Amino acid sequence: MKKINVGIVGYGNLGKGVESAINHSEYFNLVKIFSNRTGLTSPFNSSFEETKNLEKYSGKIDILFLCGGSYSDIEKIGPRAIKLFNTVDSFDTHAKLEKYINSLDKMAKNAQKVAVSAAGWDPGLMSMMRIIFNSVSPVHTPANAFWGMGVSQGHSDAIRRVNGVKNAIQYTVPNQKIVKRCETEFDYVPQGTEKHSRLCYVVLEEDADKEAVKNEIINMPNYFLGYNTTVKFVNEEKLKKMQEKMFHKGLVVKNFKCSDKHATQLKFTLDVESNPFFTAEVMVTLACAVYKLNKEKKFGAYSVFDIPLSYFSMQDRNTLVKTLL
């Protein structure tokens, strides 16, 4: 088949991941990477363009991958891009997803475009496992999800906002005792804060008060208060090395008695060496859905809950039923 012309907006870790995934895919042809920064270079010799010129590529690009570096980027670029392009984003502010996707849906229908939003590993693959596991035997307690060990960007950012902190990274670590209980006891419901511990590595500003910084972190509401939190102080060099490694893990498990009688366990695990590169891979997977939905003129904005699984693959539905069902 003819390759599908795509573009990337944003060239942080996620944008670089999508660039690499596209260069490893047989279906897509990368036309441009859009960034507000100039003078960028790429390991794939990709062609760059300033984001302000995005609209000039209408008709030349079929699908845009929105890889903005911050949450607010997606909410700004999404409504702008959908007027002229089909889009895929990995918007991950769980609290805002429903409202964002539903408002994007109206815009996409008006523009006769297709958007898939929140395409990554969580939200994304992990969400799919949650809805599948919970739908089976819904009278039983919902599936339990665990994250890590891996870096939480939100928690790392929160630490960096503390007075006296120069740089920081936060690892979310599942409590293995609680994981074990979820896997062996039926319908076990752990407390939210006991599921994970939080491991913080901090580089202090020169004249910072170690104890004050530590206290401010472990008592931060919503982020650390109530959690088993460990704060370790390291030098800048060590922290920079830690920040290079972007591994992560995920686990979704449901353990229940089928018909209150027969032990049953559903379990999904994900283990990724590069969080942004895997998120990018899922975005490129969902670009297949965008392509198929657009071809069938099923315009609108979709989450992974709204798309039949046969749309996730470029193979036609009958072949998929024949070979994989």
Add this chain to the structure above:
Amino acid sequence: MKKINVGIVGYGNLGKGVESAINHSEYFNLVKIFSNRTGLTSPFNSSFEETKNLEKYSGKIDILFLCGGSYSDIEKIGPRAIKLFNTVDSFDTHAKLEKYINSLDKMAKNAQKVAVSAAGWDPGLMSMMRIIFNSVSPVHTPANAFWGMGVSQGHSDAIRRVNGVKNAIQYTVPNQKIVKRCETEFDYVPQGTEKHSRLCYVVLEEDADKEAVKNEIINMPNYFLGYNTTVKFVNEEKLKKMQEKMFHKGLVVKNFKCSDKHATQLKFTLDVESNPFFTAEVMVTLACAVYKLNKEKKFGAYSVFDIPLSYFSMQDRNTLVKTLL
């Protein structure tokens, strides 16, 4: 909400599983169990009716669960039932699925009904994992699936057809060395016959030739030839006890390097104490999809590849996006 009136056709292990799942569900009301046999009793005091009278329940039953005891049953009852009822079946002859679902689709559209076919754990949940895992990074080798340890009904039947065999059961056992390779090596593709070994327990007829029976089993093409097959002879009493335990397991794993660089593993495991009761649970899950699709007049026959995940749950789509995405 008002409970949905349902019926069951067939009262073997699967029919009993669906009966139990319905009695544990808040959404469904069991109107009748249809069987060709008479004088049946039920632990839930269900009401029975002869299958020949099925058509009399048109308008009184919204969804029929087709739990025929053999493959041919589904192909007979499916086309008959879809004229008057929405249906769910767990038809599992992989080679026939595409043709069956596509022909049922035409009948369902004509009758303005909805059918979900091949709803179980495999085909079903395992198929969903295969299509999801394969769709991510499709340039890499497909996910590997393993079954067991658990009973294969088809292989047990095949042994029972051997001359001199009175009764038999066959356990499919994954080769743990091969499982390990699939989990640790990247893009590893095992041979079909090395993935599982086959453990057979046989009760002989009184004057049967032990060696001849054993040789006929291990050399049976398509079923045992090429496999690591063990044949053990037991007495009828021991075999009957084994036949009471219908546990099974499943594993789908994909291990690859994301962008040819970053180790990535997706893994799904299923562990069920009762194969028919869990299959029944998945059928009842898909009855939610039948209900929602029918309400939206999206008539036709569906596989799990054709239905958005938000249809798997009775909760409305926006709530699912808000709470599970």
